[in-house]
Amino acid sequence: MQQTEIYDKLTNIFRDTFDDPDLVIGPQLTADDVDGWDSLYHIRLMLSVQEAFKIKFSALEIGQLKNVGDLANLIELRST
Amino acid sequence: MTDIVASLGWLPRPEANFADQCRDMLDTPGELGRRLQRLASFALAETQLAQLAKQVERARSASLPLDPLVPFRLGLVSNATTDFIRPALIATALRHGISLECVAAPFGQVVQEALSPDSTIRRAEPDAVLVAVDFHGLPLRTAPGDAAAAEAVVGAALDHLESAWEAFNRNLKAGCIVQTIARPVDPCFGSLDLSQPGTLRNIVDTLNRAIAAHAAKTDDILLDVACLAETVGLDQWQSPIEWNLAKLPFANKFVPIYAEHVCRLIAAMKGKSRRCLVLDLDNTLWSGVIGDDGLEGIIIGQGDPTGEAHLSVQQAAMGLRDRGIVLAVSSKNDDATARLPFQQHPEMLLREEHIAVFQANWRDKAENIRAIASELSLGLDAFVFLDDNPAERDLVRRLLPEVAVPELPPDPSLYARTLMASGYFEAVTFSAEDRARADFYRDNARRVTLQKQSGDLEGFLRSLQMIISFRPFDEIGRGRIAQLINKSNQFNLTTRRYSETEVRDAAADPDCFTLQVGLSDIYGDNGMISVIICRRDGRIWHIDTWLMSCRVLGRGVERAILQEILAHAPRHAIDTLIGAYRPTARNGMVSEHYAGLGFEPLAQRQDGATLWRLDVAGKPPEVIPMEVRRSGFAVPTAA
Numbered sequence: 126m127q128q129t130e131i132y133d134k135l136t137n138i139f140r141d142t143f144d145d146p147d148l149v150i151g152p153q154l155t156a157d158d159v160d161g162w163d164s165l166y167h168i169r170l171m172l173s174v175q176e177a178f179k180i181k182f183s184a185l186e187i188g189q190l191k192n193v194g195d196l197a198n199l200i201e202l203r204s205t
Numbered sequence: 206m207t208d209i210v211a212s213l214g215w216l217p218r219p220e221a222n223f224a225d226q227c228r229d230m231l232d233t234p235g236e237l238g239r240r241l242q243r244l245a246s247f248a249l250a251e252t253q254l255a256q257l258a259k260q261v262e263r264a265r266s267a268s269l270p271l272d273p274l275v276p277f278r279l280g281l282v283s284n285a286t287t288d289f290i291r292p293a294l295i296a297t298a299l300r301h302g303i304s305l306e307c308v309a310a311p312f313g314q315v316v317q318e319a320l321s322p323d324s325t326i327r328r329a330e331p332d333a334v335l336v337a338v339d340f341h342g343l344p345l346r347t348a349p350g351d352a353a354a355a356e357a358v359v360g361a362a363l364d365h366l367e368s369a370w371e372a373f374n375r376n377l378k379a380g381c382i383v384q385t386i387a388r389p390v391d392p393c394f395g396s397l398d399l400s401q402p403g404t405l406r407n408i409v410d411t412l413n414r415a416i417a418a419h420a421a422k423t424d425d426i427l428l429d430v431a432c433l434a435e436t437v438g439l440d441q442w443q444s445p446i447e448w449n450l451a452k453l454p455f456a457n458k459f460v461p462i463y464a465e466h467v468c469r470l471i472a473a474m475k476g477k478s479r480r481c482l483v484l485d486l487d488n489t490l491w492s493g494v495i496g497d498d499g500l501e502g503i504i505i506g507q508g509d510p511t512g513e514a515h516l517s518v519q520q521a522a523m524g525l526r527d528r529g530i531v532l533a534v535s536s537k538n539d540d541a542t543a544r545l546p547f548q549q550h551p552e553m554l555l556r557e558e559h560i561a562v563f564q565a566n567w568r569d570k571a572e573n574i575r576a577i578a579s580e581l582s583l584g585l586d587a588f589v590f591l592d593d594n595p596a597e598r599d600l601v602r603r604l605l606p607e608v609a610v611p612e613l614p615p616d617p618s619l620y621a622r623t624l625m626a627s628g629y630f631e632a633v634t635f636s637a638e639d640r641a642r643a644d645f646y647r648d649n650a651r652r653v654t655l656q657k658q659s660g661d662l663e664g665f666l667r668s669l670q671m672i673i674s675f676r677p678f679d680e681i682g683r684g685r686i687a688q689l690i691n692k693s694n695q696f697n698l699t700t701r702r703y704s705e706t707e708v709r710d711a712a713a714d715p716d717c718f719t720l721q722v723g724l725s726d727i728y729g730d731n732g733m734i735s736v737i738i739c740r741r742d743g744r745i746w747h748i749d750t751w752l753m754s755c756r757v758l759g760r761g762v763e764r765a766i767l768q769e770i771l772a773h774a775p776r777h778a779i780d781t782l783i784g785a786y787r788p789t790a791r792n793g794m795v796s797e798h799y800a801g802l803g804f805e806p807l808a809q810r811q812d813g814a815t816l817w818r819l820d821v822a823g824k825p826p827e828v829i830p831m832e833v834r835r836s837g838f839a840v841p842t843a844a
Contacts, residue, residue: 140224141224141252141253141256142252144224144228144252144255144256144259146224146225146228164451165286165288165451168447168450168451168453169251169252169289169457171450172447172457172458173252176458183446184446184449184450187450
């Protein structure tokens with residue numbers, strides 16, 4: 126799966142999760158930049174991502190993600 | 206794989222712009238309660254429920270009125286994370302006509318909330334408290350093979366739960382909603398677990414029976430989470446990853462169905478359960494069309510997969526009747542024809558005596574459901590309407606939004622499962638009186654007069670985005686034309702049967718004007734739905750054949766077809782149409798067809814046939830609720 130395709134899909138998930146239709150995401154985006162992205166919403170975001178991409182992350186992987194770039198890379202790795 | 210329960214399969218899928226509709230909710234004034242309820246009536250995912258709940262809380266903090274929703278305040282205590290459950294409950298309650306305020310206790314505070322006088326829950330004075338404890342929150346130590354130790358474990362767990370339930374009951378004027386425990390998946394031995402005391406399986410089973418017994422002897426309400434988890438699959442329900450990450454009590458994707466089950470109970474506590482099931486007949490209670498296929502042609506009963514599928518719908522309806530749900534029928538049929546299977550078909554489970562009101566006619570179903578409601582003195586919000594036809598479902602949803610209309614999957618084998626999974630008939634108590642309720646309606650299978658037409662039918666028809674297409678008879682259509690000519694019984698003015706050769710002759714005859722009519726709509730292509738043959742006699746066209754599929758009745762198709770004939774007439778130097786109605790045992794529904802289209806009565810023949818006349822110039826074009834396409838005509842016709 127191409128990175129652009131991953132970011133398109135992620136954008137929808139982020140907008141849905143944080144209920145913000147104008148949210149723009151990029152590799153450098155972190156939890157600190159988004160209103161409401163606390164540890165609990167992080168888990169929920171990860172659940173939505175796994176469901177949408179039909180992939181599984183381990184708890185360790187979820188804990189190690191530092192920004193959206195890490196997440197997109199993990200998705201790319203897992204879906205090939 | 207079937208996934209009806211977890212996916213809320215009886216609810217329509219949400220519209221693509223759900224999030225926008227949600228956000229715009231408060232910007233439009235008026236009817237906020239009803240609009241919130243409508244948005245909640247789709248199969249919403251957990252994130253969508255959260256979006257909707259946000260609007261409810263915004264409305265509440267702005268003190269906007271939410272009537273006609275019924276307010277209810279629920280306390281929520283749990284040993285697990287309920288942050289996603291709480292908004293889901295608020296949004297799901299809307300679906301059931303409840304404006305829910307949900308007060309959640311801090312994480313893990315169960316007994317403390319019940320005992321401490323200034324706890325969050327006790328200060329909120331809720332109408333009920335949902336005690337959402339799962340196996341993680343109970344001291345379930347296993348003791349394989351040790352019956353005495355097992356009994357002690359169950360006793361300790363029950364003590365723990367009961368101390369919370371009883372304290373809430375004592376200290377608040379609120380009862381509890383008590384949950385059974387979804388069993389952990391991992392076995393001790395394997396199959397042996399069920400027979401050995403002290404295994405987790407055995408302990409949880411015993412505990413669940415004790416929880417049910419508690420609910421039966423008190424006013425507390427039972428929420429059978431164990432059953433729900435088994436229904437959707439314990440392997441999916443119990444999610445160690447989600448527990449480890451965030452102490453979610455079960456896989457988060459099941460939050461919508463969990464919330465749905467809680468809110469059904471709340472709705473039932475508020476007397477909002479449904480009480481009457483209105484059934485369609487053709488392709489719902491049996492396969493086939495009784496008016497066309499006849500008693501021998503419909504498929505119902507054992508020995509055939511489709512027949513068994515429809516039998517299971519009847520069994521489900523009968524099961525509901527046995528517990529006091531009133532059954533009614535709404536069918537587009539002649540009354541006598543519709544009753545035949547109930548009276549004479551040996552495989553029918555449902556009989557006329559089981560049906561309280563039997564409405565078979567050619568009027569729209571919203572009108573008929575209204576008549577049934579008034580006859581039974583029940584509000585429209587007590588009704589569930591089961592119909593295989595998506596257009597009928599949409600019509601009733603649009604015109605009678607209070608009526609619950611389950612979506613149905615393509616395969617009739619799943620109709621009964623879908624209806625029963627919907628939970629429309631949830632009950633929190635059951636008495637002998639309930640059981641007898643369906644019998645109170647002794648005057649069985651009666652018919653009631655219709656009231657005025659309901660709602661904006663033309664608006665609904667336009668929303669179907671129908672496209673009607675006209676072609677003269679041709680090679681491609683010939684087989685299907687002949688089939689329709691030889692099969693159609695009900696909407697058939699003259700019931701003249703023609704072979705394929707005769708159809709070809711008509712197409713080639715310069716004195717014959719023919720039409721094959723197709724119709725598509727938002728639900729798909731209905732294929733060829735009507736056949737017309739007009740024969741010239743000087744300046745007159747005799748309408749030799751006019752037949753139509755009953756599936757597209759009530760869509761304005763007849764008007765569109767007449768308009769098409771009239772549009773072609775001048776080009777053929779025709780100034781008069783003469784139509785004939787030749788009565789048969791089956792075609793009573795079209796006896797007034799020509800009168801309805803504005804023809805004047807011309808003559809009645811001895812055999813009962815009637816003749817009707819229309820001046821081509823005397824009928825100006827009218828607006829019809831569909832787009833017209835035509836092809837294959839020798840000379841283009843002005844619309």
